[in-house]
Amino acid sequence: MTTYPAIDRQRFLKRLDDFAAIGATPAGGVNRQALSEEDRQARRELCRLAQARGFRVFQDPMANLFIRREGRNSAPPLVIGSHLDSQPTGGRFDGALGTLAAFEVLETLEDRGIETVLPLEVVAWTNEEGSRFAPGTMGSQAFALGTVPEEWEDVRDRNGARLMDELKATLASLPQAESRPPGFPISGYLELHIEQGPSLEREKLPVGIVHGIQGTRWLEVAVSGQAAHAGTTALSYRRDPMIATAAALDRLFRTVMPSDERARLTVGRIEAKPGSVNAIPESVEFTIDLRHPDAATLDELEAMIGRICKKTADEARCDVKVRRFFDMPPVAFPESLLGGLEKAAERLDFPWKRMLSGAFHDALFVSRVAPAAMIFVPCRDGLSHNEREHVEPEHSAAGAQMLLASTLEVMELLAGQKPSPGQL
Amino acid sequence: MTTYPAIDRQRFLKRLDDFAAIGATPAGGVNRQALSEEDRQARRELCRLAQARGFRVFQDPMANLFIRREGRNSAPPLVIGSHLDSQPTGGRFDGALGTLAAFEVLETLEDRGIETVLPLEVVAWTNEEGSRFAPGTMGSQAFALGTVPEEWEDVRDRNGARLMDELKATLASLPQAESRPPGFPISGYLELHIEQGPSLEREKLPVGIVHGIQGTRWLEVAVSGQAAHAGTTALSYRRDPMIATAAALDRLFRTVMPSDERARLTVGRIEAKPGSVNAIPESVEFTIDLRHPDAATLDELEAMIGRICKKTADEARCDVKVRRFFDMPPVAFPESLLGGLEKAAERLDFPWKRMLSGAFHDALFVSRVAPAAMIFVPCRDGLSHNEREHVEPEHSAAGAQMLLASTLEVMELLAGQKPSPGQL
Numbered sequence: 001m002t003t004y005p006a007i008d009r010q011r012f013l014k015r016l017d018d019f020a021a022i023g024a025t026p027a028g029g030v031n032r033q034a035l036s037e038e039d040r041q042a043r044r045e046l047c048r049l050a051q052a053r054g055f056r057v058f059q060d061p062m063a064n065l066f067i068r069r070e071g072r073n074s075a076p077p078l079v080i081g082s083h084l085d086s087q088p089t090g091g092r093f094d095g096a097l098g099t100l101a102a103f104e105v106l107e108t109l110e111d112r113g114i115e116t117v118l119p120l121e122v123v124a125w126t127n128e129e130g131s132r133f134a135p136g137t138m139g140s141q142a143f144a145l146g147t148v149p150e151e152w153e154d155v156r157d158r159n160g161a162r163l164m165d166e167l168k169a170t171l172a173s174l175p176q177a178e179s180r181p182p183g184f185p186i187s188g189y190l191e192l193h194i195e196q197g198p199s200l201e202r203e204k205l206p207v208g209i210v211h212g213i214q215g216t217r218w219l220e221v222a223v224s225g226q227a228a229h230a231g232t233t234a235l236s237y238r239r240d241p242m243i244a245t246a247a248a249l250d251r252l253f254r255t256v257m258p259s260d261e262r263a264r265l266t267v268g269r270i271e272a273k274p275g276s277v278n279a280i281p282e283s284v285e286f287t288i289d290l291r292h293p294d295a296a297t298l299d300e301l302e303a304m305i306g307r308i309c310k311k312t313a314d315e316a317r318c319d320v321k322v323r324r325f326f327d328m329p330p331v332a333f334p335e336s337l338l339g340g341l342e343k344a345a346e347r348l349d350f351p352w353k354r355m356l357s358g359a360f361h362d363a364l365f366v367s368r369v370a371p372a373a374m375i376f377v378p379c380r381d382g383l384s385h386n387e388r389e390h391v392e393p394e395h396s397a398a399g400a401q402m403l404l405a406s407t408l409e410v411m412e413l414l415a416g417q418k419p420s421p422g423q424l
Numbered sequence: 425m426t427t428y429p430a431i432d433r434q435r436f437l438k439r440l441d442d443f444a445a446i447g448a449t450p451a452g453g454v455n456r457q458a459l460s461e462e463d464r465q466a467r468r469e470l471c472r473l474a475q476a477r478g479f480r481v482f483q484d485p486m487a488n489l490f491i492r493r494e495g496r497n498s499a500p501p502l503v504i505g506s507h508l509d510s511q512p513t514g515g516r517f518d519g520a521l522g523t524l525a526a527f528e529v530l531e532t533l534e535d536r537g538i539e540t541v542l543p544l545e546v547v548a549w550t551n552e553e554g555s556r557f558a559p560g561t562m563g564s565q566a567f568a569l570g571t572v573p574e575e576w577e578d579v580r581d582r583n584g585a586r587l588m589d590e591l592k593a594t595l596a597s598l599p600q601a602e603s604r605p606p607g608f609p610i611s612g613y614l615e616l617h618i619e620q621g622p623s624l625e626r627e628k629l630p631v632g633i634v635h636g637i638q639g640t641r642w643l644e645v646a647v648s649g650q651a652a653h654a655g656t657t658a659l660s661y662r663r664d665p666m667i668a669t670a671a672a673l674d675r676l677f678r679t680v681m682p683s684d685e686r687a688r689l690t691v692g693r694i695e696a697k698p699g700s701v702n703a704i705p706e707s708v709e710f711t712i713d714l715r716h717p718d719a720a721t722l723d724e725l726e727a728m729i730g731r732i733c734k735k736t737a738d739e740a741r742c743d744v745k746v747r748r749f750f751d752m753p754p755v756a757f758p759e760s761l762l763g764g765l766e767k768a769a770e771r772l773d774f775p776w777k778r779m780l781s782g783a784f785h786d787a788l789f790v791s792r793v794a795p796a797a798m799i800f801v802p803c804r805d806g807l808s809h810n811e812r813e814h815v816e817p818e819h820s821a822a823g824a825q826m827l828l829a830s831t832l833e834v835m836e837l838l839a840g841q842k843p844s845p846g847q848l
Binding site for chain 1: 619620621622623638640642652653654655656657658659660661664666667669670671673674675676677681682685688690691692693694695696699700701702703704705708711713715781782783784806808809810
């Protein structure tokens with residue numbers, strides 16, 4: 001059915017299990033937070049496997065780990081991979097699947113003695129999750145910037161450990177790796193990842209070809225009124241920020257998502273202060289996670305949120321401040337690469353669909369410096385960032401096979417066209 | 425203008441200042457929480473003043489403090505007073521005003537050698553606020569029950585201190601006080617208090633005659649859905665408890681208070697779990713403080729809240745549980761006593777209005793065992809439970825004068841009619 005070399009399914013599935021044991025939690029998940037001892041152990045194991053096969057290993061100042069297999073020419077490499085760090089109560093597949101599948105691609109090509117046009121590198125990006133050291137996707141961000149941002153100097157974890165100290169110790173724990181600068185030319189980037197949503201599973205598709213990542217904005221809304229006694233203060237005397245908040249949220253939930261099925265509006269945090277059962281709150285603060293694939297629509301939605309919050313606050317004689325504290329513009333992956341992935345899926349006879357990623361990924365940042373694309377596989381119940389996260393073995397294997405096929409297709413495309421990011 | 429003996433305004437205002445110094449906070453408020461060292465100091469000072477005037481001092485097992493002036497007969501006393509404990513960042517007048525005004529009434533009668541028909545006692549109830557040891561109004565509750573509830577054996581403050589130990593130490597710190605049983609017959613009860621709301625101030629009235637206390641119910645609403653990724657989960661896949669909560673609260677705020685101006689609906693606490701910016705919450709929990717002077721209407725409103733929460737949860741494919749965790753039925757004070765208070769206000773030429781108390785007070789519990797009534801004076805901006813709480817000296821003095829006049833009027837009424845609680 002396929003003209004591509006087949007991955008070693010047994011080796012690959014065993015390797016997923018082996019890595020799931022590093023930082024394993026009693027509930028079947030993984031706690032392998034960025035730059036922890038568990039994270040270092042996973043890096044050392046991957047490095048050991050790589051060097052056993054004779055591949056060179058590199059790390060840059062952000063501790064991004066690269067494993068290189070040479071190609072026919074010395075052009076910038078095609079890079080494939082994902083991350084090895086996890087949430088504190090994370091799953092076995094988020095990140096590890098894409099990283100280990102990429103290594104399986106490298107080994108399969110080596111096993112079969114297949115020479116690629118371009119060098120091929122596997123990457124494990126540092127701190128994708130951001131749960132120990134915020135923000136997330138640090139490794140790919142620094143790679144895309146070509147430098148480690150100065151403001152990360154002060155980043156510490158909850159226990160006071162400094163990012164920079166943990167980074168240094170992590171680098172030192174892998175002395176056999178060669179040093180690389182933070183950011184260097186690459187020809188392209190492919191990432192396999194679990195969907196972290198339910199749509200592939202519900203549509204019974206083993207493969208999603210990700211054509212872009214929707215834009216995300218995080219807003220913090222603070223509605224302030226006047227604290228007063230719950231029993232003695234009549235409605236006409238109230239400046240009750242909870243009344244304004246309920247009106248604003250209900251109106252937003254009835255408007256934003258129902259009228260645009262590509263929009264996502266989530267209120268994950270809310271707090272009333274002082275938080276007394278029998279007191280009208282002084283203030284109510286909540287966050288809004290707003291997402292849309294279209295940048296102009298994001299602008300319109302953000303403006304509308306501001307107007308609705310202002311109007312409902314005015315009606316309740318309250319004040320409101322809306323502050324944007326995170327802004328990630330949408331990304332569209334280049335058509336040329338997507339065509340290569342579609343060809344791979346067709347030749348493998350894998351049912352697939354084009355889809356958008358609702359979550360961020362390292363590919364989002366890498367796409368700023370090189371043509372990039374992603375492959376999704378289904379996960380059970382769309383569950384992720386959860387110890388119960390699960391991927392069927394057939395889907396893990398299909399994902400690795402799809403990554404291999406896509407790598408070969410994209411390798412041809414890139415070698416043939418020598419595209420630059422601007423052209424794509 | 426008045427035929428009543430005049431209180432010693434200067435002595436009384438100075439005494440308010442003296443007591444405000446006990447537990448004074450830098451911001452001009454008071455931190456004199458129940459059974460604390462500051463509370464004990466205030467009790468000792470009041471006891472010292474009482475014994476200097478030759479009054480007998482008693483305390484019951486709940487550390488309620490009584491100061492007695494004998495009357496012409498030995499019938500159960502008329503009791504007047506309030507509490508001395510405060511919120512952690514409380515004001516100078518909440519409680520102290522009514523307690524010290526009651527003592528000023530006792531001293532004025534003593535100064536003038538006025539003999540009353542019934543014995544007159546000043547009371548300082550223990551732990552009205554409930555901020556250190558929950559629940560509040562412990563002293564008056566135990567008095568009305570005639571016993572200290574067994575379940576209070578386990579009550580501790582935030583630092584682990586046991587209520588029973590602090591009670592024992594407080595009792596021991598006043599060895600000169602005679603012991604009394606928990607609850608004993610009294611002929612009636614009057615309490616002066618600040619309004620803790622804005623209406624008297626806005627209507628420029630120095631006196632409110634409180635004809636009852638509205639009923640209060642506290643409900644805890646837990647809406648549960650399914651946690652999911654904010655970016656990957658479309659509206660049609662969501663079971664988002666925040667959508668249900670916003671719809672329920674908006675509908676309740678638009679219905680309950682606007683359609684019944686005697687109703688109060690307050691949501692002072694709300695929490696989304698797990699509380700992540702970029703995750704649809706697993707659950708949203710909030711409290712409802714519901715008040716109304718009519719018991720049947722409270723039943724109807726509580727049923728309506730249940731229906732609305734159920735409907736909005738159903739619409740969002742969520743579950744909801746509504747739990748009532750506090751229920752204080754409304755109280756109506758007896759007309760006969762209120763007539764005495766109105767006569768006093770008229771003869772003093774104080775503009776007044778009848779009004780309902782939106783807050784609980786010790787009078788609520790005492791009214792279960794004896795005819796009771798309350799007098800309110802205005803406080804600035806209706807502010808209370810706040811270090812900026814303020815009462816104009818003229819209003820404090822008017823309140824004490826009104827309490828004295830009311831005491832004499834009610835004393836006559838009670839002595840003449842010998843009413844029982846059932847008759848009133």
